[in-house]
Amino acid sequence: xxxxxxxxxxxxxxxxxxxxxxxxxxxxxxxxxxxxxxxxxxxxxxxxxxxxxxxxxxxxxxxxxxxxxxxxxxxxxxxxxxxxxxxxxxxxxxxxxxxxxxxxxxxxxxxxxxxxxxxxxxxxxxxxxxxxxxxxxxxxxxxxxxxxxxxxxxxxxxx
Numbered sequence: 662x663x664x665x666x667x668x669x670x671x672x673x674x675x676x677x678x679x680x681x682x683x684x685x686x687x688x689x690x691x692x693x694x695x696x697x698x699x700x701x702x703x704x705x706x707x708x709x710x711x712x713x714x715x716x717x718x719x720x721x722x723x724x725x726x727x728x729x730x731x732x733x734x735x736x737x738x739x740x741x742x743x744x745x746x747x748x749x750x751x752x753x754x755x756x757x758x759x760x761x762x763x764x765x766x767x768x769x770x771x772x773x774x775x776x777x778x779x780x781x782x783x784x785x786x787x788x789x790x791x792x793x794x795x796x797x798x799x800x801x802x803x804x805x806x807x808x809x810x811x812x813x814x815x816x817x818x819x820x
Contacts, residue, residue, distance in 0.1 A: 679697050683707050688717045689710050694764065695763070696764075708740045708744035710743070739780065777814065
């Protein structure tokens with residue numbers, strides 16, 4: 662991982678702000694997330710987290726999962742997944758080598774700092790399509806992770 666500075670940091674901040682705006686469309690009851698994929702300075706994919714089919718729900722299924730549940734513990738399709746699907750469907754020739762930027766909004770729709778890499782589903786999808794980096798906004802700066810590193814860290818994460 663590396664912390665960005667200068668022009669790279671400004672470009673990442675702009676992309677994260679765009680992802681945050683996209684997150685506002687989320688119908689998730691817990692947190693609103695957005696992701697954009699950029700290739701050669703152009704946004705080629707975007708997505709936000711929401712239940713499948715973008716259907717609103719009255720309750721979050723996560724609240725009713727047993728502690729020993731062994732799969733993804735959210736009822737939403739992740740923002741990263743939707744951004745990858747969007748990019749692959751619209752710009753399949755530009756996905757390899759691209760960068761994914763992620764943003765999370767709090768209850769007041771303000772950007773929050775991202776946690777450390779934890780989602781093996783999103784990291785495996787990104788690896789499979791050839792995305793080069795994940796970029797997150799942490800308390801100590803904007804951080805770029807190589808996708809292989811992001812995947813490794815995601816498998817190491819413990820709740």
